Amino acid sequence: MHDPIYTALSGVSKLETHPGILSIYKYDFLAIPKRLLRFVKTPICVVQPKNDEEVVKILEISERFGIPVITRGTGTSGYGGCVPLERCIIVDMKNFNRVVIQDHTAVVESGAIWLDVESYANKFGKALRVYPTSATVSTVGGWIAQNGYGIGSLKFGSIGENVEWLEVADYNGIKLIKGDKLKYYIGAFGTTGIILRACIRLREATPIRSSTFECSFEEALRKIDGAYHANFKDRCHMKFERLGDGDVLLVSYEGEGESSELGEILWGRRLRPLKALTTDKIYSEAVVPYENAFEFYKKAKEISLGLEAIFASNCVIFLGLFGRNLKQYLKALKFVKIAENLGGGVYTTGMLFPHKNKAKRELKEYKNSVDPEGLLNPNKAFQNNAFSKIMKIGERFLWTV
Amino acid sequence: MDCIKCGLCNVCPVFKVEKLESASPRGKLILLSEIKRGAIKLDVRITKELYKCSVCGICSEVCPSNLDLVTFWENVREELVNKKIAPLPVHRKVRDITYREFNPYGGDQQKRAEWLNFSVGKSRTLYFAGCTASFKAQNIAKATANSLRNLGVEFTVMGAQEFCCGSPFLRTGQKDIAKMLFTKNIKTWQREGIEEIITSCPGCYKTIKEDYPKFAEESKIEFNLEVKHVSTVFAEEIKKTGSIDLIATYHDPCHLGRHMGIYEAPRDVIRRSGIKLVEMERIREFSLCCGAGGGLRTQFKEIAIAIAEERIKEALATGTNVIITSCPFCEYNLSRVGGSRVRILDLSEIAEKIISP
Numbered sequence: 213m214h215d216p217i218y219t220a221l222s223g224v225s226k227l228e229t230h231p232g233i234l235s236i237y238k239y240d241f242l243a244i245p246k247r248l249l250r251f252v253k254t255p256i257c258v259v260q261p262k263n264d265e266e267v268v269k270i271l272e273i274s275e276r277f278g279i280p281v282i283t284r285g286t287g288t289s290g291y292g293g294c295v296p297l298e299r300c301i302i303v304d305m306k307n308f309n310r311v312v313i314q315d316h317t318a319v320v321e322s323g324a325i326w327l328d329v330e331s332y333a334n335k336f337g338k339a340l341r342v343y344p345t346s347a348t349v350s351t352v353g354g355w356i357a358q359n360g361y362g363i364g365s366l367k368f369g370s371i372g373e374n375v376e377w378l379e380v381a382d383y384n385g386i387k388l389i390k391g392d393k394l395k396y397y398i399g400a401f402g403t404t405g406i407i408l409r410a411c412i413r414l415r416e417a418t419p420i421r422s423s424t425f426e427c428s429f430e431e432a433l434r435k436i437d438g439a440y441h442a443n444f445k446d447r448c449h450m451k452f453e454r455l456g457d458g459d460v461l462l463v464s465y466e467g468e469g470e471s472s473e474l475g476e477i478l479w480g481r482r483l484r485p486l487k488a489l490t491t492d493k494i495y496s497e498a499v500v501p502y503e504n505a506f507e508f509y510k511k512a513k514e515i516s517l518g519l520e521a522i523f524a525s526n527c528v529i530f531l532g533l534f535g536r537n538l539k540q541y542l543k544a545l546k547f548v549k550i551a552e553n554l555g556g557g558v559y560t561t562g563m564l565f566p567h568k569n570k571a572k573r574e575l576k577e578y579k580n581s582v583d584p585e586g587l588l589n590p591n592k593a594f595q596n597n598a599f600s601k602i603m604k605i606g607e608r609f610l611w612t613v
Numbered sequence: 614m615d616c617i618k619c620g621l622c623n624v625c626p627v628f629k630v631e632k633l634e635s636a637s638p639r640g641k642l643i644l645l646s647e648i649k650r651g652a653i654k655l656d657v658r659i660t661k662e663l664y665k666c667s668v669c670g671i672c673s674e675v676c677p678s679n680l681d682l683v684t685f686w687e688n689v690r691e692e693l694v695n696k697k698i699a700p701l702p703v704h705r706k707v708r709d710i711t712y713r714e715f716n717p718y719g720g721d722q723q724k725r726a727e728w729l730n731f732s733v734g735k736s737r738t739l740y741f742a743g744c745t746a747s748f749k750a751q752n753i754a755k756a757t758a759n760s761l762r763n764l765g766v767e768f769t770v771m772g773a774q775e776f777c778c779g780s781p782f783l784r785t786g787q788k789d790i791a792k793m794l795f796t797k798n799i800k801t802w803q804r805e806g807i808e809e810i811i812t813s814c815p816g817c818y819k820t821i822k823e824d825y826p827k828f829a830e831e832s833k834i835e836f837n838l839e840v841k842h843v844s845t846v847f848a849e850e851i852k853k854t855g856s857i858d859l860i861a862t863y864h865d866p867c868h869l870g871r872h873m874g875i876y877e878a879p880r881d882v883i884r885r886s887g888i889k890l891v892e893m894e895r896i897r898e899f900s901l902c903c904g905a906g907g908g909l910r911t912q913f914k915e916i917a918i919a920i921a922e923e924r925i926k927e928a929l930a931t932g933t934n935v936i937i938t939s940c941p942f943c944e945y946n947l948s949r950v951g952g953s954r955v956r957i958l959d960l961s962e963i964a965e966k967i968i969s970p
Binding site: 232235243286304307349491 | 677
């Protein structure tokens, strides 16, 4: 059935068509309940392009056959951003992993792993300003596509705030995206183009010193000024880390100086996230402005099993731990609702929350101009789908929890 | 297996080489769960993918859910063997050789202790050299034996009566032949009155220390042998300090480090030798595998070579080309891939130099 597509693609790029192996590409970190798996489709194939020309040819084939494409890094985001909802071609960017360090920036291909970029930059006395807690495995393109926050976001904001330009491919070829137009790609989950490379800002590779405080969340908010990174873990998370049973704030600063013992341990473990997560639990994430962060914390504490917060330059990112049953799922949604009521909202959109995208209309118009057939990662980021409809239905029942 | 699909196990060295998700631990777990729920069928290709793993254990180390994946991969392989879909062709060939010769290299058992250049008497302590040091890396067996003698450790060797410990088969799911080898070894040891075993091979060490007691329990045989890796013996017994003028890095063998938790003993010995130790980027529990274990080099040589190449580059990045390790199989793979670019030394050779009279 797909033979003509396979024939066309086989001359272009490394191609995988084994049905069993393709079934792996139905998933990312998102925990999809078994009953909902029927909305997920097995991709037609996986291609692993090695250069820009191959990407362009893949897009030509996608257009010719009317087959959608989904760009994939390592599938470590929990929002279903690369989960196929239609039969599609998966464009796996792992071969795009070159890095060039310039004065204060790095030009990085989208399939590069964040930690590899950091190690390479360190050789030039530079360091990443921000990187995800999943930096050991996650890709540059994936994190930009969801506009993530992570280590260093307290000083430098989200990854989107640290991108100078992007090079993207779409059905009109390859283009350089700068300035205001970046908003159509950062956080857009590849719905408007395939990110090929990014120019990201770097910092000097000054050492990081870390301290911890056993304190309440309210006190934590007063202790983070001037820091490079700060992370609050409640007692539930500290217990999972086997590091104590009190609420702890980690504050990390740039520059020489002494670290506390626990500070060093927690900083050392910054790239070992999810210690509290087991198969019977899920995380819900929400972004809240500083002025309402404590209010959110108090309310979220009442409904979640555990709380963690990452402090960013202009907001706090909360991670709430929930169980895996209907009531707990509703609580996880309520977590987001509370954030919305306090001027915040979802961490990112992906497959779950396209209906909550505040730039929905603008993105829709832009997509129509670059992807009129709607073949680039359809039904994500700002376009509704079966999962987002289920989320919307769930939101009607939040009063029950 | 309760995987949360976070993908943090994508640090897997095989996945880094192969790049296809079927080579990643998460990908393998998804394959198995899809097979279990009847969504896909187990076939030759999937079986091959499931064997693309050196069972190095880094996946378990980074897993936030603390899944015991090393045991899991071995159990999966055992199931594949039981279903007659495995072993894979080269693993089968090695199995046939071992059934005939009692070692996977097809070496002449009568010449197994040919490396021994002095005579040993009867002792309750056995130096179990293992197949690689007996047939392929005799420098290790020689240096270990010389060091033990110079330290005053009385020991014996079994020579033609030392049989493969079974590690290559346990790691590839072939429990039957491993059990046969266990039986042959244990009978010899009982007959010779062995109470303590020292080995220079982490694969043998793990097998005899962890797997043999399970076999013994299944067979209702008493097993109260003390099993030691030679690095711990050196760390305990060497009181002298050396003055070896060398800068070197240390490669943690997976079976010794991640699997058995021995990181410090080899480093202690290196430090005492006078060697300046410069560490690689990935060490101890996060050490990069050499690529040889778990039947990977045997069946998928090109992947094992690519992983070893990565490790060699990491070692060279420290500024030295001298790599010390404490595993004959790591030495074998790294030296073959590294060629003249690197000098691979076993810890026993360092120990020998420190204590040589």
